[in-house]
Amino acid sequence: MTQRSAGMSVSEQARRARDAAGELAVATRTAKDAALHAMADALVARTPEILTANEADLAAGREAGLSAAVLDRLALDAGRVAGIADALRQMAALPDPVGEVVRGSTLPNGLELRQIRVPFGVVGIIYEARPNVTVDAAGICLKSGNAALLRGSSSAAHSNAALVAVLRDAVAGAGLPADAVQLLDATSRDSVKELMRARGLVDVLIPRGGASLIRTVVEESTVPVIETGVGNCHVYVDAAADVAKAVAVTLNAKTQRLSTCNTAESLLVHAAVADAFLPPALAAFAQAGVTVHGDDRVAAFSAAVVPATDEDFATEYLSADISVAVVDSLDAAVAHIRRYGTGHTEAILTDSAAAAREFVARVDAAAVMVNASTRFTDGGEFGFGAEIGISTQKLHARGPMGLPELTSTKYVVTGDGHLRG
Amino acid sequence: MTQRSAGMSVSEQARRARDAAGELAVATRTAKDAALHAMADALVARTPEILTANEADLAAGREAGLSAAVLDRLALDAGRVAGIADALRQMAALPDPVGEVVRGSTLPNGLELRQIRVPFGVVGIIYEARPNVTVDAAGICLKSGNAALLRGSSSAAHSNAALVAVLRDAVAGAGLPADAVQLLDATSRDSVKELMRARGLVDVLIPRGGASLIRTVVEESTVPVIETGVGNCHVYVDAAADVAKAVAVTLNAKTQRLSTCNTAESLLVHAAVADAFLPPALAAFAQAGVTVHGDDRVAAFSAAVVPATDEDFATEYLSADISVAVVDSLDAAVAHIRRYGTGHTEAILTDSAAAAREFVARVDAAAVMVNASTRFTDGGEFGFGAEIGISTQKLHARGPMGLPELTSTKYVVTGDGHLRG
Missing domain, CATH: 3.40.309.10 (Aldehyde Dehydrogenase; Chain A, domain 2)
Incomplete structure (x- = not known):
């Protein structure tokens, strides 16, 4: 299930994500939680290969002269991998936002109106260094019924590839589509550009990182963006x-x-x-x-x-x-x-x-x-259980974003041959 | 209170809207409803000048060879103006979305968490022909605590200018800022471009019209957009x-x-x-x-x-x-x-x-x-009482957008010297 993203265009990956999203949207909570547990178990079981990949990133980072603080954020060990796995198990314990009836009524003409939470579909996330974000984002997206397109930093490319390979195997083993979790080529700047232009294939883009990354995405993306992070x-x-x-x-x-x-x-x-x-x-x-x-x-x-x-x-x-x-x-x-x-x-x-x-x-x-x-101001402190970032924009989500913030809604209107007069 | 928009840049108008939005955000429902009633009364009282302006648009439209259907959509008479005024009175009767507590809890450490609805701030609306949209949009924005920047079509420029002049007088007479309702220059294409680039001054842009207008706004705007309308x-x-x-x-x-x-x-x-x-x-x-x-x-x-x-x-x-x-x-x-x-x-x-x-x-x-x-699929049929458009995107609002869809939220967290440990 290792994905050779270098050989595949972003739009091809996005199309696969779209197909996977179609299946995820109708997956039960039971199926999604089983996948999250399988992901957690696999991370622990396959820790050695993850650490080997991480060592390659650390070696490259030391050679490139990355600071001790950045190297520390990049570094994984068995304890950190176990912690990342535990976060997935905690997500499994959270309520499923999908299917929640946000409002409902019977209209004067007898039509039954319900507004229900549905997944976005395909969520693109652009983020920096920390490999734990790769797993967190994949888990939060899967729990909320979304396929994730992950674009991490090149400094964590080996670690992210190893983590995503493990996650994809586990998702597939649990009966959900492996393409629910895909890693984009971190060595290419074009992958960010293509992601920002994949309107119609990607439903929302969440940039997590420095002010300049966020500004670029906000200015250039035709895919709707949720702006996160800068806090003065x-x-x-x-x-x-x-x-x-x-x-x-x-x-x-x-x-x-x-x-x-x-x-x-x-x-x-x-x-x-x-x-x-x-x-x-x-x-x-x-x-x-x-x-x-x-x-x-x-x-x-x-x-x-x-x-x-x-x-x-x-x-x-x-x-x-x-x-x-x-x-x-x-x-x-x-x-x-x-x-x-x-x-x-x-x-x-x-x-x-x-x-x-x-x-x-x-x-x-x-x-x-x-x-x-x-x-x-933090999803954990607010009791949300999981957080994909803190939105500083006013559209859709504002403040810490938990699982419900990764959903849209759909009106379902049920009648008996109702005509508009 | 007639505004010479031709002499003012869009960013200057947006800055005035921002200031007005600061006052509107803290206006009580009583004050806003009084303004809506004043707007309705003024439209009825000043119908003659509105019809004179409308006649100028109709004459220009006939000369430009507009179709009978388009001319009919553009045409106002005393009955239509009275209907437009009534819609404002109906908005006054709707609940105020601002201040609604969306969720709230007391956290384990005693912090009181509330998520409350707040206005977006400044809402830009780009729309075509019908003059009634001018009044509807101004009313819905005001009721939800937002300042409106209205960019109608040039074919309705005289009608819109007359309507907005009446509305601004009424708003000011009711003690709220006239700049809560502003009309942008409909004769200039640059006004749309400037509006799309007014990020930081304009909080959300809602294009209402044909597919090509919507595509342009979606692709070129750095201001967050709510896409409306195309329905296959x-x-x-x-x-x-x-x-x-x-x-x-x-x-x-x-x-x-x-x-x-x-x-x-x-x-x-x-x-x-x-x-x-x-x-x-x-x-x-x-x-x-x-x-x-x-x-x-x-x-x-x-x-x-x-x-x-x-x-x-x-x-x-x-x-x-x-x-x-x-x-x-x-x-x-x-x-x-x-x-x-x-x-x-x-x-x-x-x-x-x-x-x-x-x-x-x-x-x-x-x-x-x-x-x-x-x-x-219609705000009126769904019982929302007012509708600014039908969103076909997944971010923020999806389907008919009523008053709550014109708000964002704010977390208010109250403690007693709480420190994070």
């Missing part, structure tokens, strides 16, 4: 904030993990609370090794503050840096967020119910946090 | 169909109205029922003045049958024509629909519960009818 997330410390809690939440939002899209990148402090909040906050950042890029009013509190440029406020650092500004009102904070925010996660820290209500109503983002860390 | 709808008469009901439904689906997207354009007849069904069906079509484009097996039943080409089966006629084929199985019908269908509405006529279940499961379309006319 703000924490706004309101005049009525509890200072001790605000310092703790701000530090958590910035430093609990530096490289995720829900990490806080910018801090706005109401002038009325700046004297009380900024000294302990700046001390906490200094201790945590975070560089503060601040405006003049922030710089007045510490010599360690680096002057912030306009670009700083627009930057998703993904590093131990944060931009900080003092604002004179909640309105000014909202205006700043409207200007620089990316619509991911924005937080207000306040004890004022009125301020919280105003901030929630006026800030336009996938998630708005009140007295909680921005880091909570 | 099939009626499949199954082996187990009730022949008398099948003839009546088929005739209704084709002839109840010829030019709508939910009109049947193609008929598939199971071979086992062809002898019983085709003679009365062909006779009914002949009596109704419908030209039948049939395959050889259909032609055997009547000399009036015109030979069908492959292109016939791919054509959305929107006229008194229908393509007809005999198929040997339900599978063959599904395969034909997969090849030629546009994902709008597909119907099966059968007394077999098994056949109906199979057809519903395997046909991939916005709506699947069982023993009912394709003409029922």
Whole structure:
């Protein structure tokens, strides 16, 4: 079941995916869950060949001078493979979104109207380094009845090929079409281009990665896109904030993990609370090794503050840096967020119910946090059980995307020879 | 409040719409409904100036040699204006989708999670002739909290300008921003191009019109698009169909109205029922003045049958024509629909519960009818009260789009200083 993708065009792979999707759409939950368990078992059983392939990627990566952090994200071992397999078993335990009746009624003329969840069909996913995404994406797509076209990065090409070969064997062994999971040629830039132009064959494209990848896909794709990921997330410390809690939440939002899209990148402090909040906050950042890029009013509190440029406020650092500004009102904070925010996660820290209500109503983002860390915007934290990414667009899905977000709907209308008058 | 759109760039209009959208997003239902009533009252009160403008369009249209049918669609009179105003009053009576809690729970750590409906923000609509769409679209957008950028056809430019001037005055008089409703320059092709490139300012684009307009927007827009309208709808008469009901439904689906997207354009007849069904069906079509484009097996039943080409089966006629084929199985019908269908509405006529279940499961379309006319795929028929179009894509909305389909969602997460561990 190893697929020689190098010998097949993307549109041929997409056509095979389309056929597989036709079968997956009518597969029962029982059949899909059995396939997920078979995939998990096969990954564990065939760990040695996966690790051999992974070693080839790591060797190539070391030769190419990839950083230790990137190599670590790329690396697999038996424990990591077992963890990836466990994630598939957990997906099997989740409810099947397909077939859910979203709404239904009997119309005045007796027609029975039902809107039911159906799979998209073929989902294309373009992603970077981590091999676990290959398995996660294949599993989430299969559980939601979709065929997956996976386009990973060339640095993980051997690992991804080994993983997909194992998954395809397992899917076929469980009686579902192997072409439900296909890997596109990661060595060719054309495969991304062809995928973006496969309208009619591919139903939705989900780019996961850096800002430039996402921008390219959004601008060039004729296949509908769900935009994910870029998070220039703000924490706004309101005049009525509890200072001790605000310092703790701000530090958590910035430093609990530096490289995720829900990490806080910018801090706005109401002038009325700046004297009380900024000294302990700046001390906490200094201790945590975070560089503060601040405006003049922030710089007045510490010599360690680096002057912030306009670009700083627009930057998703993904590093131990944060931009900080003092604002004179909640309105000014909202205006700043409207200007620089990316619509991911924005937080207000306040004890004022009125301020919280105003901030929630006026800030336009996938998630708005009140007295909680921005880091909570996450499918796992939200209890979704599985996540294919975090949408920062407004169409279809917004915020963490679980299984229901990988479905469309279909109206089924049942009559008895009904005519329109 | 008349807007000299000719003097303003689309991006300037979009920026004004963005500001207006910020106010609309927090407007109460009471305020929005008052504006809808003010809009309706103003249309009735200022009917004379609307009719004068309409007469200018009609005169230009006659000079340009527009057909009587097109001129009729363009024409307004006091009765039609009153009807358009009534539609706004009916929208006011509909529930406000904004603020609806779609789901909510308390997470294990005590965080309160709510997913609530919020407006998109700025909605761009590109549409053809009928001036009533201008008012309908403005009303639906306002009720759902969105600012509307309307790009109508040049043949209705005077009528649309008069209508929008009246609407803007009424909206402002009711205390909401006039820029919630703006008309783009219909005489310039650039206005469509600019609209399609206004990503970040415009949240969603809805093209309503012919296949070529929709294709252009889908291919060139960087703003997310909701595709509407093209309907190559099939009626499949199954082996187990009730022949008398099948003839009546088929005739209704084709002839109840010829030019709508939910009109049947193609008929598939199971071979086992062809002898019983085709003679009365062909006779009914002949009596109704419908030209039948049939395959050889259909032609055997009547000399009036015109030979069908492959292109016939791919054509959305929107006229008194229908393509007809005999198929040997339900599978063959599904395969034909997969090849030629546009994902709008597909119907099966059968007394077999098994056949109906199979057809519903395997046909991939916005709506699947069982023993009912394709003409029922309609926001009004579905009881939605208002409709902005019928989506034939799978992302976000599929099928008739009412008020909830013009909203996105936002997660609101409330804690008490919650940190991620």
